[in-house]
Structure formats: structure tokens, C-alpha cells
Amino acid sequence: MAIDLNCSTCHSDERVVLVERLSGTQRKLKCEQCGYEWLRGEPERQKVPLPTLEDIKKRFPKPGDVDPQKLARANKLKVEFLEREPEPDPNVAPYWAKYQQVFSADGLTRANPQDLKDFANSNIGANPGNMSVFNEAWNEMGPEAGAHQVRKAVEYLLRGTSPVDIEDRLTGLISDTKSFGMKGFKESLLTKVLCIAYPDRYLTILKYTGVAGKREIASSLWGLDLPDPETANWTIGRLILWSNDLLLALLGEGFRHQQHAAEFLWWAKDKA
Template identity: 40%
Template sequence: MALACPSCEAAAAEYVGMADDGRNEMKCGSCDHHWMLGAKPVSPRAVVPKPAKAATSRATRTTGSGSAASRPAGTTRSAAATAPAPAPVVVRFPTLDDMPGASLQRLASLKAAWPRQRQRPDPYAADFRRLHELMFSSAGLPHTEPGQLKDFVTSDVLALSGNTTSFSREWNRLGDRDATERFRSVVEYLLRGESGDDEDSPADPALEDRFTALAEQRSPYAMAGVREPILTHVLTVARPERFLPLLRVDSGSGGEGKRDIARSVLGVELPDVDRSRHTVGKLACGSNDLLLDAIGAGFADVDDAAAFLLWAHAQG
């Protein structure tokens, strides 16, 4: 059976090659998402060579002046062979300071050209957002019905979660009652952690870390089929002041992921997802915050801001 992509869940994984840390680099043939397979180095390439130890003392023949006898010709040792391997390059997450001056000027021009009076891209988006913000509140979530939760995931209002086949398969396997409880647990842990606080509690992992644990199915609250797009979809309605209805960092051939938009509109490159420094949760939340901070004020809400970003991205 082909390996499933952790982003779009399509069984289209392709082997790219071995990374410097010994893990296997994979690519999805469907959405072009890249990820590393394996938890720890399995290759000698993953071991940083130790500096060569000083040669053990040997008796040397001395000349009349007391200097050591020279080595025979052709036996000189390469300095590179004894030098320690260079430290791996760490790509930091970009900030607004990394935006080129030309990109700043172009963004200002695009904002000036963005028409202030225009038809909303989705007239039902605001109502959909308000309804589900109440549904996902601490008071409303325990009373949500199976049909409401399932419709939220599969609805194309506000934002489309993409391929939901795995989610639907898991829902049908569990049945309405158990699937509803499981999805409620996902939403509750994502938004409020184990403490149940709407504001992040120091006792809980950060939102980005909870997101990662759920997306990678490493949390006891995770549900099969609920990954980055669905988790981001929940955040867009439950945190309407912060999260754009742009559900993927990497969107594959569609070209409208947050990585594509950051490159074309801001002129910056986002780091690749990895399981240590730039996790899927940190990329999902960090790219959202970077885009929102970059475009600044002047938009009615995050839906309006997302429409602008997609328009600006399409300008080439």
C-alpha cells in the first residue's frame, strides 16, 4: 500500500532522497507537499564526524639540528580530512524585516488598487463564521449535533477543507455518536487544551504544539482524517480576529497555499515543515500571522483580508 501524504492524505508518496540527517525525504505526487520520514538518523551520513584525534606520539628520527625527519614525498595529509564537519544550516522563520523593499512598495500599490466597495466573495461566510464560533465555544460545543459537525467539515462556505474522504471514512467507522464525541474532543483540545481555558494556559502546550500533535495523530484527542486543513478551518471560525480562511501552507498544483502567497506577495520564503523546529502547527500559525501582519489595517475582517491576498497573488 502506498504511503499516505500527511497533508492531503492522498496515497501518492514519492521518495526524493536521503536528507543530511539520515531521514528519507518524501514528496506527495498529488499536492507536492514535502516531509521527512523517520524519527532518528539511520545512516552514517547523519553522524557528524568528530575532529580527528592528535596523532599518538611516536619516536622520531632527528637530524643534526634536532628537527623531526621529513615525511616521504606523497604522504602529506589533507587538512580537510581532519577538519570537523560544518554545523547544519538552520533556516529561521521569516519576519516582516525580511521583506525586500520592492515587495513592500508593490504591496502598498496593490493595497491602493484594491477596491474598497465591492461584493463580498461569499455572502454567507459571516453568518457561517458566527454560527460556528458559538458552536465551538465552551458552552456550545457539548450540545453540537452530529450533522452540524459533519456539515462543518464538508461545507464549502468560508473555506473548503479539501479532500475529506479519510475523515468521512473514520466518521462512518465510528458511527454518529462516537464520531461526534471524538470530533468534539479534537475541537476542545485544539482551542482550550486540557485546562479548558479560552486563553492559553501556561499548564497547556502552546496552540501550535497542540495543532501539531493533533495533525500528526500523536495526541490522545486526535481523530483519523482530521489534519491541517480541518484544524485550520476550526481556528478560522473560533478565532475570527486572528485566522485567515486559508487552510493550507502548501497547496500543491492549486498554487494558493500560504507558502505561495508569502512568496509572491511578500517576497519571502517559508521554511519547510519538519518535526523539530518548524512543525506543521508552527508553519500553519506562523504563516497566517506573517501574512496578516504584513498587509496591515484597512480590511473589514479576515475574510476581506484573505480575498485581498488571493487577488494580490493572482496579479503575478
């Protein structure tokens, strides 16, 4: 099989043959006149596998990153805090139970619009802050349209399947990349929904960063430098949920419920 190429050694192009097809466009050629062999073309580029969600999460700060002295200080504050026996807020348990039913798969479709608006403006068990943006949007849309959008947002957050990971659905709702979102129903309210739907899983600290967000608490109490959402290449949903998991791991046992644990964190942050 002759190939129209010149041998760089003897300059012959009459007895150049193909020896082997390699990856991509690369081929091994040989001049049968002088025996010289060479490569021509480009090899196939190796594809670097994309990291999985678990691979990425491994780079997030962990309890083992805490300085032992700061860990001991936080544990001492925990002991001091748990010696107190504050009276539980009697309104929290029935409120939580009501909205667990409201946000259930069956309850959400029948949820009263006023209940959904009241949820956004209530500070029972967790304070979402100023909801003027939500209230303005709700009033402009009207109760039925507003309730429809809130139902869509909650359903997608709790039971959506695309994407599979709740961190990424949370990001989509906060960043307005999904049509399921409701104006003003963002980080603090979405986190509050998670706190009610999964009361043993999420702390009632509704902001990742702020005056007393998860990031500031981790820094003040344990000396951990969590990623800045404005500069770090991390999605907001992952920062919110992974910081929640980190704080839970650092807190350990002994708290009656997540509101109790959150009360400790706010108290200890100022003490530290």
C-alpha cells in the same frame, strides 16, 4: 590526607594531598615534597539552556525581511484591490455565528453530530478541500463515535492546557501524537476551527503549503522563503500559526474581515 597517586615531577606518592574539590569529578592535587600541582578528573559539563518558544520564533521570517520594492508592489496591489467593493457573501456571517456557538465550551458538549459533519464538508467562508478521508472514517465509526472524536479534537485545540502553546497542540493533532485526534480532521479543518473561534486572529487560508498556501503566497507576493515543512526542523503547528501572523502583519489595515484579506492574497498572488 595522603592520596595514592604519583607526582609526575618527583614520582613521589607519599606526600600527595588534595588541595581543592572542583566541579564534577575534577580535583586539584599537590605534591608537598616538590610543590608541583595538577588537576585530575573531569569538570562538570556546562548545561546549555534550551531555547524558549519566543527564542525560536525570532528566527522565523519577519516583515522587515521583505525587499522594499516587493513590499511597494504588494502595497500597490492592495490599493487596487481595495478600490473594488464586492458584495459580501450573506451566508458567511450567520454560519460563523452558528459555529462559534457550536465550538464554545458549553455548545461543544451538546453539538449535534450532523452539524459537526456538515462543518467538515462546508466551504462557507473557507474551503477545506476534499474531505473523503474524514467522511470515510466518520461513516465507519458512526455519527456518535465520530462526533465524540471531533468534540475531543476541537476541545483540545481550543482549550487544552498541555502543552500550553496552541502551536504545539495543533502539531499533536495533525501528527497523530495525541489520542484526541480524528482521522481526516487535520490541518485544513483544525485551521478552519481557529478561524471561526478567533475570527480576527486567523486568515481563512487553511493550508500552510500547497497550490495557494501561506508559504506560496508569501513567496509570490513578498518574495519570502518560508521553511519547507518536509525538510525544515520546524513543527507544522508553528509553521501554520507563525506564517498566519506574518501575513497579517504584512497585510496591514483596510480589510473588512479575514475572508476579505484572504481574497486579496489569492488575487494578488496571481497578479504578482
